[in-house]
Amino acid sequence: MTRLTRILFFLSLWLFGWFLSLPAQAQLEIDISKGNLDPVQIAVPDFLATTSSERELGAQIADVIRADLERSGLFKALDPASFLETQTNIDYKPTFADWRVIKADALVSGRIQTESASRILVEFRLWDVFAGQQLKGVRFATTPENWRRTAHKASDAIYEALTGESGYFDSRIVFIDERGPKTNRKKRLAIMDQDGENPIYLLGGDDLVLTPRFSPNSQTIVYLSYENSDPNVYLLDIETGRRERLGDFPGMTYAPHLSPDGETLIFTMARRGNSDIYAMDLRSRSTSRLTTDPAIDVSANYSPDGKKIVFNSDRGGSPQLYTMDADGKNVKRISFGKGRYSAPVWSPRGDKIAFTRSGGGKFGIGVMDIDGKNERILTDSYLDESPTWSPNGRVIIFSREYRGVDGRREVWSVDLTGQNLRRVETPGMASDPAWSPLLQ
Amino acid sequence: MRRLFFGGAALVMLSACATKPPVVEEVSEVVPVAKPAPEVFEPAPLPPVIEQAPEVVEVVPQANLPIPGSQEDFAFQSGGEPRVFFGYDQFDLSPEARDVLRRQANWLNLYTDATAIIEGNADERGTREYNLALGARRADSVKAFLISQGVAPNRLSAISYGKERPIDGRSNEEGWARNRNGFTNLRLRGVS
Incomplete structure (x- = not known):
């Protein structure tokens, strides 16, 4: 083997084999091992x-x-x-x-x-x-x-x-640009290239906007906007500028995600204080309710084949991660580690779920298999949250917030393996990053 | 110059000619991304402050007391600020909160033109969406209690700001406790 093929061999081991080789008792350890690959x-x-x-x-x-x-x-x-x-x-x-x-x-x-x-x-x-x-x-x-x-x-x-993996460099990141002091912060929808270049605002900034998410197959995003003090899910086509309120429901709608084919919106509606998960066919606008539990059910999104849903619920007494079929049947709890789990996101490769785990006054980003096995905590800080995957499922970017009155919000990036932790350039403070699919 | 200097390099060049590498693959068109007209990336100017037209009051109010029926009066009757507080990850109302809300309900039952948006808030120690859900529970606790005290449901709406509207920037028990609240955002008729 030449040096390059040898390196590539170890690189592929590193990319594919990491989780398999982990001993079972290590699964809840925080392990940010760096620099063990040339x-x-x-x-x-x-x-x-x-x-x-x-x-x-x-x-x-x-x-x-x-x-x-x-x-x-x-x-x-x-x-x-x-x-x-x-x-x-x-x-x-x-x-x-x-x-x-x-x-x-x-x-x-x-x-x-x-x-x-x-x-x-x-x-x-x-x-x-x-x-x-x-x-x-x-x-x-x-x-x-x-x-x-x-x-x-x-x-x-x-x-x-x-x-041997597809790249992710020709892609963009949509995020919430944040300005001003913690108790009076202006939050505005913005987009930039994945390397922080070409930042532009996508919306005027009069209304609070949160949680933008890309359609997995187009340059369309869904997000939560507080227009007219009536928080609801909206859709924005970045290329045409077309913007649309999605549905008119009797309660606040939030936590939107689009299905892999971009044709179904999955979201949460709070009615009489109770948050449940719903799915809306964007063509027919027919809506079905997927959870009925009196607990919080939130942060739902689909597996890349569209057949399963991962979500966050406190039905067991504390926030934990669950999966269910796309029709709401077959609910299974998948998080059993120490602490509280939230903000799950299914990897575009289909084999992993990224999440936020909190405990002991800290919040970190982790990944686990879709059945909850092989949990691995990748980061740990005062407040790391909102993971999102690169189009090839190799990199996770997330929000990091610092403690205190001046608590900055930044976007950070870490490899699936827990290595290569670094800050992502943003024009100002930023949160809620969402990675686009590769541009066409 | 380099080739003259390094004889070996010239040989490599010759052998390179003999084994010309494969042709570059076919052209792939890289089309520009259609983008919305780029805006200058500057923070938007703050919208002008909407000055509330001062109301003409006939009666001079009692010294240092707010004008009856005003925003200030509502806040005063609520004990300073129309806000009730919750425990960590809780949405049940404490006896103190119920007391405050009873006074809010009395006021609302007196000034029946007023409406209110109940805003549920959470402290920063939770993820954004979970905290939106938690804020929705808190807002609904407040709304349901006000309704139980006789306020018409159609005068009240409930929304959640999750952890997006902290009133205290400190990351400590005191700061967090202040940020876990339900705020009765009063809307007086004719005032937006």
Whole structure:
């Protein structure tokens, strides 16, 4: 095995095998083990170009790719100052010896060409330095203004080629932008690229807005808005700007999520103080009630096949996690660890559920199998909550709130394995992140 | 220059020509995402404060007492602020809370033009949606009690703010206790 294939082998073990190898008694331990995987060392020189404007784009694109890959925690982008070879044409093999000397496992050599004022070609080749083989070659055609997305697409292609998993870089995060003191905070719906770039507000900001969630298959979100002091679930199509109140119910509706096909809204309605879960077919607008327990039933969302629902209920005396069939039958409690459990979210891969667990004055993000086995707590702070999954189910982002009068709210990110804990850039304070599916 | 200097590199270049790598894959179009017109990412200006037109009062009220029938009067009759407090993860009304709500009901039964939105609140030690559910229970406890004291149901609505409307920023027992409350948000006729 070459060094790269060896690393990839361990990488796949790390991605797939972690949970299986955990001893059973360790399942409730907080285990934030870091740095026990050597990141793949990758060299990404600035993309080759002819004109000065192309060169600028070439440098920016390489910058974004390096940053994307580094943020994943699986890669170490080597410092361009250490590069020995300066390629002049990416159609020829690189001098692998020069890249081996600086301990690069992989090399991305790219080029930009201008076809017309409004069309550029961005291409790259991904090389296994030790095997001396091309692993991937892709060419993108786009407008010069769209260089940033193109760079994210290139990062996705590199990530996929080296991990066997689809990437998540060409995606966006919707969140609640928060400004002002804790007792008078303005909360406003906003969206940004997954790396924090291009933040824009999606709504005017007159009304309190909470808990945005992406449709798993489109650029549509559902959220809770307090318009006219009448809190209700709304839908917003980000691309067209179409906004719609979903339904007119006798009680406050909240905690929305869309089904995997985007055609069913699952939400909670509070009637006479009692919160129960309902599902509404968005075409026919027919609504069915899925829970009838006098306890709190909230935070429902579907498995990726649409057949099961995970939700939060205090029917057993304290908030715990439950699953049920999509028609509300076959309710099973799945959380049995110490503490209170809430905010469950089914992974897009289908095999895990992320949640918030609290106890001992702390709140942390955890993951468990869909039957509650192999629980693993990934983070721990004064108040970590609201986990959401990356489109490939490998990364969880969540809200972190700090203690005290100045308690900031931030968005943080952690790998499914508990490694690579880091803050996500946001323009101001932020909460309730929700990750989009990959852009088309 | 580099090639002249390093003879070995020239050899590699030659062998590279002989094994030209596979063709780059077909073009995939990267289309721009249609986005709503981007707004400048600045906090929105605060809406202008709606000044409440001062009411003309004929009778000079008693010294330091609020005008009967006013917001201030309602708050005064409620014991300072129309808010009742709850225990951690609880939504049952304490004897003190019932006492306050009886006075609120008396007031509402006197000034029958007024309506109210009962707002349920929770402390920060809970997740956002669970706390919305908890706030809904608290708001309903307050609403149900006011109805039991003779206030017409159609004058009252109940909503939950969960943990989004703290009145005390401290993260300690005192702060949390103040933030677990049911607030009777009075709406006087003609005043929005």
